[in-house]
Amino acid sequence: EIVLTQSPATLSLSPGERATLSCRASQSVSSYLAWYQQKPGQAPRLLIYDASNRATGIPARFSGSGSGTDFTLTISSLEPEDFAVYYCQQRSNWPRIFTFGPGTKVDIK
Amino acid sequence: QVQLVQSGAEVKKPGASVKVSCKASGYTFTSYGISWVRQAPGQGLEWMGWISAYNGNTNYAQKLQGRVTMTTDTSTSTAYMELRSLRSDDTAVYYCARESNSGYYGYWGQGTLVTVSS
Numbered sequence: 001e002i003v004l005t006q007s008p009a010t011l012s013l014s015p016g017e018r019a020t021l022s023c024r025a026s027q028s029v030s031s032y033l034a035w036y037q038q039k040p041g042q043a044p045r046l047l048i049y050d051a052s053n054r055a056t057g058i059p060a061r062f063s064g065s066g067s068g069t070d071f072t073l074t075i076s077s078l079e080p081e082d083f084a085v086y087y088c089q090q091r092s093n094w095p096r097i098f099t100f101g102p103g104t105k106v107d108i109k
Numbered sequence: 110q111v112q113l114v115q116s117g118a119e120v121k122k123p124g125a126s127v128k129v130s131c132k133a134s135g136y137t138f139t140s141y142g143i144s145w146v147r148q149a150p151g152q153g154l155e156w157m158g159w160i161s162a163y164n165g166n167t168n169y170a171q172k173l174q175g176r177v178t179m180t181t182d183t184s185t186s187t188a189y190m191e192l193r194s195l196r197s198d199d200t201a202v203y204y205c206a207r208e209s210n211s212g213y214y215g216y217w218g219q220g221t222l223v224t225v226s227s
Contacts, residue, residue, distance in 0.1 A: 001171065034213040036154075043204055043217035044154065055211060087154055091212060095168040096161075098144060098214075100154040 002026055004088055004101035012109040019075040021104045023088035028068045034089045035064055035073045037082075038103075044087060048073060075106075083108050111135040113143075113205050113218035120224045121195050128191040129221045131205030138186035139163045141208055145179060145190045147201040148220075155201075160188060195225045 003026040013019055023033065031051040036044035046055040048064035051071055061076040075082055088101040116130040131143060145157040158169035160179040167179050178191045188205055202220040209215025 032212075034211075036214070038154075043206075043220060044214070046209065046211070046213055046215050049211040049213045053211070055209070055213075055215065085153075089154075089156075089213065096142060096159045097168055097170075098156045098159070100146075100156055103153045 002029060002090055002092075002099055004090060004099055006086075006088060006101040006104045008104060009102070010105045010107060012107055013078055014109045015078050015080055017078050019073075019078055019082070019106055021073040021075075021086055021106075023066075023071040023073070023101050025069045025071075025090060029090040029092075031067050032091050032093075033064075033066070033071050034091070035062075036087045036089060037084045038087065039084045047086075078106070082106065111207065111216045113207060113216055115203075115205060115218040115221045118222040118224070120226065123196055123225055123227055125195050125225075126191060126193040127195060127223050128189055129203050129205075129223070131188040131190075131218050133162075133186045133188065133207070138181075139183055143179075143181065143188040144206045144208075144214065145177075146204045146206055146214075148204070149198065149201040152201075157190070157203075162188065192223075195223075197225050199223065200225045 007022045033051045035048040038044040052064045085103045085105045087103045091098045112134045114132045142161045144159045160167045180189045205218040206214040207216040
């Protein structure tokens with residue numbers, strides 16, 4: 001079973017700053033990794049898929065990188081609406097299994 | 110447009126069962142699987158399992174094996190998740206989700222709060 005760990009647990013930043021979030025897998029997931037944003041009371045929203053592809057409608061300030069076991073989500077310049085919790089997720093094609101990381105909360109400093 | 114509409118909130122006693130529905134529209138139901146994800150209050154996302162709407166094949170999270178059953182009704186484009194022997198730590202918001210063409214969860218239901226309390 002693949003386990004995802006995320007760091008840091010909380011990131012306190014100001015609007016306009018750069019955010020760098022990390023996700024590490026217990027074994028290689030190739031590039032089968034996604035990032036989601038979740039705000040209170042809302043369902044998660046897909047941001048990045050296959051490690052580095054932005055989902056439809058996602059602003060260019062969000063970017064993803066990495067492969068194998070180490071992945072990064074970067075928000076180049078934080079907007080007020082970006083303060084939220086971010087989850088990484090890996091998927092396997094068969095059996096069809098998806099695993100989430102524990103999340104990183106980005107809050108306002 | 111793709112929509113996933115879930116059934117309403119439930120309150121159950123420990124040991125009981127709950128069945129949550131997820132009605133899909135805006136696409137061919139049998140073309141995509143449906144997954145279930147839950148989130149306990151103040152906690153992270155937990156993947157529960159996946160069902161193929163095409164042939165009913167399922168994969169469940171190891172932790173829930175034996176307590177969870179996922180089914181679909183293709184005549185009504187509805188997916189169901191039943192969880193048995195409920196405990197207080199099953200209190201959570203339960204989401205259904207469908208993959209987008211990316212292979213990840215591009216579409217989500219609105220969530221169903223299940224509260225387990227004596």
